[in-house]
Amino acid sequence: xxxxxxxxxxxxxxxxxxxxxxxxxxxxxxxxxxxxxxxxxxxxxxxxxxxxxxxxxxxxxxxxxxxxxxxxxxxx
Ligand SMILES: [Zn+2]
Numbered sequence: 001x002x003x004x005x006x007x008x009x010x011x012x013x014x015x016x017x018x019x020x021x022x023x024x025x026x027x028x029x030x031x032x033x034x035x036x037x038x039x040x041x042x043x044x045x046x047x048x049x050x051x052x053x054x055x056x057x058x059x060x061x062x063x064x065x066x067x068x069x070x071x072x073x074x075x076x
Contacts, residue, residue: 026057027067 023033023041032041042064045056054067
């Protein structure tokens with residue numbers, strides 16, 4: 001018996017196969033969340049300000065550090 005001949009079962013199996021990550025870094029496109037968290041990330045979602053002029057979105061730790069102005073030691 002071929003399980004792919006059963007529609008419901010096929011849909012159930014394919015529901016585990018995700019094509020797109022749930023979140024990826026908006027700078028380097030590294031996958032951050034794929035069903036579960038894969039890499040440390042920052043979800044930047046703040047009103048625009050002159051001080052932090054970075055676009056809202058997901059950032060991996062490397063890119064958020066490069067996007068933020070250098071303030072010496074930044075403890076996250
Ligand atoms: Zn990145």
